[in-house]
Amino acid sequence: MSKQPTRPDVAADAVRTGPRGRPRSAEADCAILEATRAALVELGWSKLTMGDVATRAKVAKTTLYRRWAGKSELVVDAVADLFDELELPDLGSLKADVECVVLRFAALLERPETRTALMAVVAEGTRDEALRGRIRSAIVDRQKGLVLQGRARAQARGELPYEDDPATAARNADLIFDVIAGAVVHRTLVSAEPVDAAWARCFTRLLLSGLASLRN
Amino acid sequence: MSKQPTRPDVAADAVRTGPRGRPRSAEADCAILEATRAALVELGWSKLTMGDVATRAKVAKTTLYRRWAGKSELVVDAVADLFDELELPDLGSLKADVECVVLRFAALLERPETRTALMAVVAEGTRDEALRGRIRSAIVDRQKGLVLQGRARAQARGELPYEDDPATAARNADLIFDVIAGAVVHRTLVSAEPVDAAWARCFTRLLLSGLASLRN
Amino acid sequence: MSKQPTRPDVAADAVRTGPRGRPRSAEADCAILEATRAALVELGWSKLTMGDVATRAKVAKTTLYRRWAGKSELVVDAVADLFDELELPDLGSLKADVECVVLRFAALLERPETRTALMAVVAEGTRDEALRGRIRSAIVDRQKGLVLQGRARAQARGELPYEDDPATAARNADLIFDVIAGAVVHRTLVSAEPVDAAWARCFTRLLLSGLASLRN
Amino acid sequence: MSKQPTRPDVAADAVRTGPRGRPRSAEADCAILEATRAALVELGWSKLTMGDVATRAKVAKTTLYRRWAGKSELVVDAVADLFDELELPDLGSLKADVECVVLRFAALLERPETRTALMAVVAEGTRDEALRGRIRSAIVDRQKGLVLQGRARAQARGELPYEDDPATAARNADLIFDVIAGAVVHRTLVSAEPVDAAWARCFTRLLLSGLASLRN
DNA sequence: CGCTAACCGAGACGGTACGTCACGTCTTCAG
């Protein structure tokens, strides 16, 4: 989950017989991420401070920097945990599943932690390739997995055809992912309007019937 | 364009026949916004500082603060100019128009100034109602205007029916706006993959055929 | 008294028409030096902290660094003021004058500020040419002036002959200065034994009768 | 030489027949002191760190702290070795002996290790009684021994009378010690001028003829 | 010859201070 960049790779050198020195506290990692989320809720991204997080987690500032390169990396890991809670329900139809996951995703984005953090780390990521990769692996790829899972389930149900060309299949999945995630994020954070059941229904209808046309 | 919160309101006092004392330099405003954009390109949002902008614009820091409340407000105004360049082309069909505007919007988001600034000010806006309003009026509403304009044009062409219920019409416009803007922004800044002609074509097909189904 | 290394030299460039910008607070300088002395008394050199001095002086840390390059420079200036209090008495005879100044110098070195600071800055000075120069001009040269003044007075009284060769005169003054200052400092700070009237009498006798022999 | 404060006292418990367990490495002690001197030469007192010394000596930081309470104690022991090299020559006359030992002492103080360390530990000692004692026993008393030894030798030669009152004798030895050590240290480290043969001759003349007068 | 106590290396830990940077405000002088 959390990368620890300064930790020597265990398998890097056969000479190394095992982890030497005092091992890192696992509790600290947990307390820090918890404290980070709490600070995000109270202060928001721009007022959040490494020192403040350290204080809340009852940990020295140096301990934070030993594990994370900076605020952005820390926050990515802290909110990544929340995105793990997202699951694809199985309500019997693709339409119901999509509507439900849209609502769940929106609910996640309404939470103050994610609300303030997501756009901020993406903004930082526009100038930091490493951070962008971290966001991708910690957050984005997991959501994309939901799209793949949903499609597979719909195909098993016979709601969607199996695609012949794997390249096309991947391209379509990416497109659908950007449309769903983009629309929900944009409505929630930019337009700042609520994603309610009606909107989810409308959006899902648009998406699914549009989807059908891609196959002609 | 730029709010001048400390400027004495002209109508505040009937005795005042006009602004007294030395008037503010109009060149300064322009130089500051230009300098802000240059700094965004070179440094990105998070490394951009008010002092640096002042130096580049050959202006005192005080002058900046007299005109803008802070970094976020300044940057919103600076990038808003760029969004004004976005125009809806008239290529004869809704499909062509949408594809074109999608590509133009994506090209705008590829520019380093907008890339780094847009997400950042939105992130700030999640905790600052006033800023959110400023973003809306300076940036978002203009883009939304393109959607309305495009619909009107398509209706005139007979590609889309006139809608009876104005509330439904507004809801649909909002939905379409969030879908288009969200998808392009997400692909560009989050997925960090290019919006090329092929993607634009795919996306437009999905959108327009989905759109048709909303009317059943 | 206190060098302000970042202050632009007034006469450096004819273009400069006058001191521009807000001038530095003179009260701050004074409060800082006072606070430094107080901190030296309470904490000693090694526990003295720039941040603590700033707090005591009710001044920002940055204000300290704007005026002094570091702890050593600050302390040199702070204790230099104390060395200005040293004066050569006129008790009618060279012997009485020397005894008296030895006792006054020892009393100065018994004060906790000077006690803890003097050796420390000298130690730092062994690796820092600029600091050594600062110590010399702020502290050492003033004491050396006492030697010259004392000799001149003794010569006026007829207690000491006028020296023909100015080079020899300077060499002798230096020697006497090192012997007096060195002996008092060494007894006070290294041997850590008191310089009382008896010791001063003994030492003065040794010095003055030795001095006579230099002239043969 | 090196105090080992945490070593269980041999006589503390009658049951203990001897030191049990693995004994401390004697090589480590030596390597550490050597490393300390090397670090003093390269970095000087204030930049010298325990961690750096440990690294140079290829020893864990813990090993240092098991043997010395801190930087000051370590450095005192490290430079004390150098002061042991000081010896009183026997050149046949008191004058020649004093001149020679003055030059040797000055040469010792020109070495970068001693130059930077001596004043620093004395400065620390002004606020630390235990450290002051350690300096006295490890460094100062050995030098003072040279004075006693030189006087005894001069008395044996008939150059100096035997003193009747042992208290007076001790007082005089202390005075001479402070004068010699003080003058040399002050010229070397404060005035920062060289102690050459001419200065040594001048100083010795002053001292010895002054010394004669103490006996009247 | 095997126990076992004390050692050793590595390195994480909670702290404290560092010196720098940017913030947004202020005070001065010049136009």
Added chain:
DNA sequence: CTGAAGACGTGACGTACCGTCTCGGTTAGCG
């Protein structure tokens, strides 16, 4: 009254050492 210049209080930054601790793994010397 504006504008440039720059000092000011504030507060976070990321780093460096401090001295302590917790590990796994030696290494004597006694039984």
